[in-house]
Each structure stands twice: as structure tokens, then as C-alpha cells.
Amino acid sequence: MAEIEQAIENFIGQAGIWAPLLFILLHLIRPLLFLPVIAVCIAGGFLFGFFQGALLSFIGLTLMSFVSYVLINKFPRFRAKLASLKDKLFPDRNLTVSQVMILRVMPFVHFHLLSFYLMEMTNTRREYMYYSALGLIAPALLYTAFGRAISQFPWYTTVSMFLLLAAVFSFIDKWQSRKHKVDKL
Structure with a gap:
């Protein structure tokens, strides 16, 4: 294992400025792979350390959000597939920006679907990018810092963390529902 780590460190050292750029590119082609x-964020923490890995992951994820915006607007079939997926996963439910940000932290939630939700909630590309970037800070930091540890936790710890995030998601949903009911009165 030490030999593999040494080989990776040598590769990054020899790649110079290209290593961070290739890592950001990996974020952009990640969906195709x-x-x-x-x-990818775990790899960033392993390869570049916490600070640089988190920063590079944030940049890569933010660029991927922009690419999502372009793809969803340019390709009606892609938009239709995301709308269909949205109806299957969250039928008759409108998520809030806070809920989308929490879902961004949950592993294996469809990145482009969450981008689609944000697009529906915002009026301009600038507003979309603002909320998207804001929602990507936590996953970039969390996955880079704790990703390796999370993947090594026992299954019951991982399930507990998922349930905690689901409870927070549900709490925000109920709080927003009550807020809307009060606003209607």
C-alpha cells in the first residue's frame, strides 16, 4: 500500500499544474464514468490533502453545476428525463432550497436531478449558480475531510448518518409545510 501511495505522490509531483486541472476535469467527466x-471528493482529499482537495472539488462541482444548467436548457430530452425522474422519486412534492442543499450532502443522490430542482426554484442563471455553489460547499468539505473515514465506518454508523440526514430533511419539509399553511391564513 505504501508503494501505491508513493507512486501516486510521484505522479502528482511530476504532473505539476496539470494534476489539479486533471482533477477538476475528472469532476466534469465523472457522470460519464x-x-x-x-x-471523486475522497480521491481529492487523498491526493491533494484536505484544503486543496476540498477547494478543487468545490471548483469541479461548481463547474459541473454550470454544465448541468447548460445541458438541461440545451437538450429537451435530458430535461424531460429529469422531470420524469423527479416525478418518480418525489411525486407531488416541491423541495425547498434548504432541502436540496441537504440532499447534496447525501451520497448517491442524482446530481443533475438536484440541479434540475434548483433550476425550477430560481429565476436566473446567476441565482441558480449562487444557490448551487452555496449548496456545494458542505459536500466538498465533508466528503474530502470525512469521505475516507465514512467509507470505513461500520454499516450501522453509515445507516445512522443517513437516517439523521433524512430526519433533518423531513423536519425542514414539515416546517416549510406549516409555514406555508400559516402564510395562507
Whole structure:
């Protein structure tokens, strides 16, 4: 294992400025390779350390959000597939920006679907990018810092963390529902 780590460090050292750029590019082609966000962010923490890995992951994820915006607006079939997926996963439910941000932290939640939700909630590309970037800070930091540890936790710890996030998601949903009912009165 130490030999593999040494080989990776040598590769990054020799790649120079190209290593961070290639890592950001990996974030952009990640969906084509069917890699989960968490895996790429874990790799960033391993390869570049916490600070640089988190920063590079944030940049890559933010660029991917922009690419999502362009793809959803340019390709009606892609938009239709996301709308269909939205109806299957969350029928008759409108998520709030806070809920989308929490879902961004959950591993294996469809990145483009969450981008689609944000697009429906915002009026301009600038507003979309603002909320999207804001919602990507936590996953970039969390996955980079704790991704390796999370993947090594026992299954019951991982399930507990998922249930905690689901409870927070549900709480925000109920709080928003009550708020809307009060606003209607």
C-alpha cells in the first residue's frame, strides 16, 4: 500500500499544474464514468490533502453545476428525463432550497436531478449558480475531510448518518409545510 501511495505522490509531483486541472476535469467527466461525487471528493482529499482537495472539488462541482444548467436548457430530452425522474422519486412534492442543499450532502443522490430542482426554484442563471455553489460547499468539505473515514465506518454508523440526514430533511419539509399553511391564513 505504501508503494501505491508513493507512486501516486510521484505522479502528482511530476504532473505539476496539470494534476489539479486533471482533477477538476475528472469532476466534469465523472457522470460519464458513472463515478459518485463522494468517490471523486475522497480521491481529492487523498491526493491533494484536505484544503486543496476540498477547494478543487468545490471548483469541479461548481463547474459541473454550470454544465448541468447548460445541458438541461440545451437538450429537451435530458430535461424531460429529469422531470420524469423527479416525478418518480418525489411525486407531488416541491423541495425547498434548504432541502436540496441537504440532499447534496447525501451520497448517491442524482446530481443533475438536484440541479434540475434548483433550476425550477430560481429565476436566473446567476441565482441558480449562487444557490448551487452555496449548496456545494458542505459536500466538498465533508466528503474530502470525512469521505475516507465514512467509507470505513461500520454499516450501522453509515445507516445512522443517513437516517439523521433524512430526519433533518423531513423536519425542514414539515416546517416549510406549516409555514406555508400559516402564510395562507
